[in-house]
Amino acid sequence: MVSERGLQVLRAIVQDYVDTREPVGSKAIVERHAFGVSAATIRNDMALLEDEELIEAPHTSSGRVPTDKGYRVFVDHLAEIRPLSPAQRTAIASFLEGPGDLDDALARTVRALTQLTGQVAIVQYPSFSKATITHVELVALEPSRVLVIVVTDTGRVSQRLALLTGVLDETDLARVRAEVSTLLVGRSVRQGAKRVEEQAAGDVRTAHQTAVTDILRVVQEELDEFRQDRLVMGGAANLARRESDFRGSIYPLLEAIEEQVTILRLMGEMVADDNGLAASIGRENEAFGLSEASVIASDYDATGARARVGLMGPTRMDYPSNLAAVRAVARYLTRLLAEDEKGR
The missing domain is CATH 1.10.10.10 (Winged helix-like DNA-binding domain superfamily/Winged helix DNA-binding domain)
Incomplete structure (x- = not known):
């Protein structure tokens, strides 16, 4: 004792x-x-x-x-969670404030964390499988090229180009838009993906049905991406700068950054405390091949979908300051996404 x-x-x-x-x-x-x-x-x-x-x-x-x-x-x-300095808070605000979609907000979050801490920054995309599709728009760029836009109630907006087998005029496009909207709007991403899959499996007899199938194929790809777990990461060069802080090779960390799957599993299994903070240190990560590293994380909320902001670096890191940074950035990100949702 x-x-x-x-x-x-x-x-x-x-x-x-x-x-x-x-x-x-x-x-x-x-x-x-x-x-x-x-x-x-x-x-x-x-x-x-x-x-x-x-x-x-x-x-x-x-x-x-x-x-x-x-x-x-x-x-x-x-470890006491140190309050961030006014300069650090200003730096976070300057990175995160301003218009932008979710992809842009998460990219800015990574840059903010890397600059604040000098570690590898990790931001997990929230899972949107339960999000509701609120709008589907089709914009004709050319008679056989249509921009497909899908919007969810979480603020996620996707845009993807569909190349049609046939040609659609404005009347045909309006019919296809109405049909696709009826199929998807008001349903969850998971339900929408299932309905698209069922519809796409049907017989195709007319040019109209062919166009619907082409567009639904693109929608299905986008909805599948909505449901995928993925990360945004930055600051991998910091591992090389801190290589002397690692007992062994940094290669497993670089490999994990490239593949993402290992870090996704680790981030998903880390247990958070009452403040939403989690840490996995050194040999606690042995099962993931990352026994040379520590990973710390904080939960953030994307209009009901939970995910994590984190850092990965050597076990010899400033835990109080880094935990404070991920907590502060997670809170800023939660607030930013909530404000964006209210503004829509």
């Missing part, structure tokens, strides 16, 4: 190691922190922390560094 002072010593070791990148000794703790006890007493506390596998010596006669278990105890019991 670690004493209260022992936990405070762990806090000092984590903070100093994050700040200096150097193993932390008892003398440095006495000099930098007001414990009011001797270096010998701090050494005894450090010995107990080492027995609990919360700190370790990277080599003989060195100071101590936190273990993954030590970082976990620090995050769970010791």
